[in-house]
Amino acid sequence: MSVSVLFRIEDLLVQFGGLRAIDAFSMEVEQGSIHALIGPNGAGKSTVLNCVSRFVTPRSGRMVFDGRDLLAARPHVVTRMGIARTFQNIELCREMSVLENVLVGAMSQTPRYLPFLPGFARGRIERDAVMQAEALLERTGLLPFRDAKAADLDFGRQKLLDLTRALAAKPRMLFLDEPAAGLRNAEITALDALLVDLVRGGGLTIVLVEHVMQLVMSVADHITVLNFGRRIADGGPAEIRRNPDVIEAYLGTDAHAAG
Numbered sequence: 001m002s003v004s005v006l007f008r009i010e011d012l013l014v015q016f017g018g019l020r021a022i023d024a025f026s027m028e029v030e031q032g033s034i035h036a037l038i039g040p041n042g043a044g045k046s047t048v049l050n051c052v053s054r055f056v057t058p059r060s061g062r063m064v065f066d067g068r069d070l071l072a073a074r075p076h077v078v079t080r081m082g083i084a085r086t087f088q089n090i091e092l093c094r095e096m097s098v099l100e101n102v103l104v105g106a107m108s109q110t111p112r113y114l115p116f117l118p119g120f121a122r123g124r125i126e127r128d129a130v131m132q133a134e135a136l137l138e139r140t141g142l143l144p145f146r147d148a149k150a151a152d153l154d155f156g157r158q159k160l161l162d163l164t165r166a167l168a169a170k171p172r173m174l175f176l177d178e179p180a181a182g183l184r185n186a187e188i189t190a191l192d193a194l195l196v197d198l199v200r201g202g203g204l205t206i207v208l209v210e211h212v213m214q215l216v217m218s219v220a221d222h223i224t225v226l227n228f229g230r231r232i233a234d235g236g237p238a239e240i241r242r243n244p245d246v247i248e249a250y251l252g253t254d255a256h257a258a259g
């Protein structure tokens with residue numbers, strides 16, 4: 001593996017009953033890049049992410065993160081290795097506050113011996129966690145809603161909170177499942193700037209599953225295209241935009257629909 005590749009999928013096969021949801025799929029993600037994974041509905045994009053989170057077990061193939069075999073790792077170990085994700089259907093603790101949701105995201109980083117520490121030490125760690133959560137909320141623009149109930153946020157802010165919660169785990173690599181879906185234009189522009197800042201300024205590596213082509217073409221360094229579980233194209237945005245297979249399978253229809 002070349003030194004600049006942080007994450008690699010090799011020859012992945014996922015089968016649901018008789019359906020080959022992912023078939024002979026490979027991709028390589030360079031450290032410090034935004035790598036978009038696109039394709040029509042049902043192409044298998046979320047399934048790839050579910051393999052990374054270990055919710056779905058592939059029939060065969062390999063997934064390697066920073067030289068470590070992900071398929072050999074238990075799900076909680078994947079988080080501790082520095083991998084975080086968001087979900088296509090937002091997964092928040094709806095009755096908890098915005099701040100509490102971010103603290104839940106940070107919990108994978110808190111020491112397991114926390115409950116056994118004397119009160120003063122525990123208090124300091126907890127205060128630090130709150131300060132870090134507030135700093136993150138400031139970065140994503142949600143600090144004014146710190147004490148609001150997650151369920152009371154509008155849709156765009158719930159998606160942003162899902163992203164903030166994922167960032168609280170201090171990941172090295174972040175998988176985003178359609179973060180721009182349902183967002184208004186101004187929110188997409190803000191998300192665009194945030195993703196670029198996280199990668200260029202924060203050293204994060206991002207895999208972006210997304211239908212909103214305006215965002216993909218603007219932020220992606222590299223694009224992989226899936227159709228019926230198979231990779232049909234792989235390359236830079238300009239190359240992908242004029243690839244006839246991609247236009248036929250995807251851009252021709254969805255780019256129109258997205259207007």
Ligand code: ADP
Nearest residue numbers: 016019021039040041042043044045046047048
């Ligand atoms: P995408 O995210 O690209 O829209 P998905 O990965 O969600 O596509 O789905 C790919 C295919 O696999 C679809 O045909 C879907 O119905 C099927 N699929 C996904 N998850 C499951 C599951 N847990 N059980 C059975 N079929 C599934």
Ligand code: MG
Nearest residue numbers: 045046047088
């Ligand atoms: Mg999906």
